[in-house]
Amino acid sequence: MVKLLNDTYTTFKTIFTGMGITWGHLFRRSVTVQYPEVRDVLPQRVRLKLDVNMDDCIGCRLCERACPVECITIGTIKSTDDDDLGETSTGHKKKLWVNEFDIDMAKCCYCELCVHPCPTDCITMVEDYEYSSYDRNDLIFSFSDMTPEQIEAAQVKLEQEEEEKKRKKEEARKAKEMKKAAEAAEAGEANEGSAEAKEGTGGGGDTDAEAAKEARRAEREARRAARKAEREAKKKSED
Numbered sequence: 001m002v003k004l005l006n007d008t009y010t011t012f013k014t015i016f017t018g019m020g021i022t023w024g025h026l027f028r029r030s031v032t033v034q035y036p037e038v039r040d041v042l043p044q045r046v047r048l049k050l051d052v053n054m055d056d057c058i059g060c061r062l063c064e065r066a067c068p069v070e071c072i073t074i075g076t077i078k079s080t081d082d083d084d085l086g087e088t089s090t091g092h093k094k095k096l097w098v099n100e101f102d103i104d105m106a107k108c109c110y111c112e113l114c115v116h117p118c119p120t121d122c123i124t125m126v127e128d129y130e131y132s133s134y135d136r137n138d139l140i141f142s143f144s145d146m147t148p149e150q151i152e153a154a155q156v157k158l159e160q161e162e163e164e165k166k167r168k169k170e171e172a173r174k175a176k177e178m179k180k181a182a183e184a185a186e187a188g189e190a191n192e193g194s195a196e197a198k199e200g201t202g203g204g205g206d207t208d209a210e211a212a213k214e215a216r217r218a219e220r221e222a223r224r225a226a227r228k229a230e231r232e233a234k235k236k237s238e239d
């Protein structure tokens, strides 16, 4: 009997307590909004999603290196000497094509460490929180606007320029070597001339003199060939 009375008391007590709380909240100011019809005002500097203004990105990869969870992936291609990629709004000269700029927001921990090192302030947190998805791949955001054709063209152009530079460098090296050889040969020729003069006055043996003459002739032939090769190399590099 006592237990029954106790349970009845507890039942009514909890009902009145609950109803009291409910009625009390009916007259208080609401703290929720009718989302999505109504959206709350977000606090300043809120961290919700990263955005990149590719017009201002110079591909320096400072953001990629700063990220502690490696969720930024950047790919760049060097521009060639005749490419003009323009400048950013902050006055930085653009020298790299940014062919890949992906951010995996599923991995991002919203630390904002990538934002502060950016020299052109082009990576920022924006007030966008409506990007939930059932597929993780939908959370990888790509910012590069280069098409596969443009990437291929930039790569081919760079390869060609590098090949051309390599070829010119090699030709310049060869020409330099040949010039050195020709100079050394000329110096040797001058020394021989004086030695010959000495031989003429000294009256040495006929056989030795003939052999020496033959050797000098051979040397002269070699020098002539070297000079000819040098001229041809120069002509090629000028073309």
Ligand code: SF4
Binding pocket: 050, 066, 067, 068, 069, 070, 071, 072, 103, 107, 108, 109, 110, 111, 112, 113, 114, 115
């Ligand atoms: S906010 Fe932090 S975790 Fe997210 S991309 Fe930037 S550095 Fe990486």
Ligand code: SF4
Binding pocket: 052, 056, 057, 058, 059, 060, 061, 062, 063, 064, 074, 117, 118, 119, 120, 121, 122, 123
């Ligand atoms: S730090 Fe800024 S400029 Fe450099 S790659 Fe990242 S977003 Fe681009």
